[in-house]
Amino acid sequence: MIAQVYKEMLNAKSVIRQFSEFATARGKEIGYENVFDYSLGNPSVPVPQAFTDVMIDMLQNKNPMALHGYSQSLGIPEVREKVAASLNRRFGMNYTSGHIFMTSGAAGAIAHALRCVTVPGDEVLTFAPYFPEYGPYVNLTGAKLKIVPPSLADFQINFEAFTEMLTDKVMAVLINTPNNPSGIVYSAETLTRLAQTLTEKSEEYGHPIYLISDEPYREITFAGVEAPYVSKFYPYTLSCYSFSKSLSLPGERIGYMAVNPACPDAELFVPMCAQISRGTGHNCPASIIQLAVAEVLDETADLTVYETNMNLLYHELTALGFTCVKPGGTFYIFPKALEEDSVAFCQKATKYDLILVPGNSFGCPGYFRMAYCIDTEKVERSLAALRRFVREEYGIQ
């Protein structure tokens, strides 16, 4: 019979999607260029030309049997080697290909990491504000996601609440830095204290608590902000990466899970992932995409637009009196709304063709997210709408 769990999920409509659909519909009325659509986190800059060149070169010159042939479910060995080498070079790690599992983007990586270290009934903690897909990602494995309340002053970690919730049932902690939706980068101090806490509690409970680090925005950081490599702080770290944002190719669905070599039994994880894949129907990423990405591992798309946009918005928002933690990276900003009900706030904003997303979706009501992965010219035009919105709705000049 039709599985009820998935059928029932169809009734729950994502609030982000509702605002995004409004933006699309409104765009049909007034021209999409006139809708200040800050709803979705889609990269707005093209893939590096080097990627395109490598793709064309392989299609023209490589034996099609080798290019499109079966690859191991772990990923193509040379690709995994190159990923390891790039991480070692850039972050001073000592990965080998045996620590790298190629995945269909970060979602695939997180799905495997969760199944490696939890079983149904276990708890997984994450920190508000958080990416709402973590709910189904975790809960559909049979484990249970619990949300640690935010540290509103800085969107670092609320250690008091965290330590309280870190019971014996917690087998994994899921973090996301640079963070969607706050744009905040966890500091070295935060990560050091997180590692200390996890180490102490692991000892107390007699089992390791794994750190699953979701890092699709790792390469998007802003001037003056240091983004420490999470895995360096804690051996029991499974790093989940996607090239979607750094290379601007979200549709190509490629990423990986990297196991800290210092983790006990580190060499078990990747072969275990291949077993997990058999049950979930995961297949490693398309071979041609793996091979092409492996040639541009140290490149990124031109990501500077995001910092330009952030500065424009941060300047205007703070000038208008918004409470707002300055983002250290990503293409998100997460200010406090001007009324408690941030859904009402975002609904009012739509009258000004400003599409914002309420913080409720991210476990942080009273705030809202702007995804500023749009053209700078449009950000500039949106500032007048923003001023008009807060003046007419909230009397702020």
Add this chain to the structure above:
Amino acid sequence: MIAQVYKEMLNAKSVIRQFSEFATARGKEIGYENVFDYSLGNPSVPVPQAFTDVMIDMLQNKNPMALHGYSQSLGIPEVREKVAASLNRRFGMNYTSGHIFMTSGAAGAIAHALRCVTVPGDEVLTFAPYFPEYGPYVNLTGAKLKIVPPSLADFQINFEAFTEMLTDKVMAVLINTPNNPSGIVYSAETLTRLAQTLTEKSEEYGHPIYLISDEPYREITFAGVEAPYVSKFYPYTLSCYSFSKSLSLPGERIGYMAVNPACPDAELFVPMCAQISRGTGHNCPASIIQLAVAEVLDETADLTVYETNMNLLYHELTALGFTCVKPGGTFYIFPKALEEDSVAFCQKATKYDLILVPGNSFGCPGYFRMAYCIDTEKVERSLAALRRFVREEYGIQ
């Protein structure tokens, strides 16, 4: 803690893989061209040039943001439309894009189909001989795979055993035609009787029994053999397809699930699949691969080599006195071994650099599989080795 279920799976080594690894190792000693490696089902002909041309054209001329941008987790709408149109044109169906869910190959399709119509504890039946990955595919969802014994005379369906095993607990039946490993195509008569049986039992039990039809070899059929389109026979059919074999691009991991439009609630399945994907970390196939495949839907690689190879092997095997059902498609043949212990039989064959795979892996001990997706010239050379093997080991002249 490390999940034991996957850790323990690492101890179980696939017999197919052992024989395949032997072939690779032996190839290093005597040159791989001298190893008659019939162990693995990898396409041996190149992708159609039209696919390569479309890929290069898109990379050169399409806006990279559109080409590599986020796609819906259901698959790209125009691609799903084109897949539906192609199936309608070729098989007289009436699919719309709403019945097509794009997947990472057939494994992804089967993983979604299983989760649509079973819950943990349900039973799923398949028919020996069967593709051994069905074990983990089904059992890791929490449902339980049971194997209906073979109809050895023709490798169609053993209806007596099937009807007996088709209890109230069975929610889905998984078939594979053209079949790996037997090469047999289910006849219209078989499919009619299968549909009748399922309809009767569904009525008796008061719940539908779904048919999950795994069809990666659908396009590889031989002269004089009609391969009926399974879904035409039974409305509760979920067709699982992969382009791996028809287009010779197994590494690119692209396929789909197609829901019979006549199935009650047919329009629910595809959105449900998107929910399933959230939990499994499945992402739809790479966007560029979706877009390229959509342009060559009615093409195939040059598949004639498989029929040439089949005829050579079938002729020789029957001349040597093997019991052997003539394949109607695929690139497999599944003869009876010359002794009861087909593992011993295949081990003896390795002395002659013939790499065969014992039928035990496919739920059919006493038989063996040859995957003849290799160059015809190599098949021809292998015949002398085959003759020497059966003469020296079994005294057959």
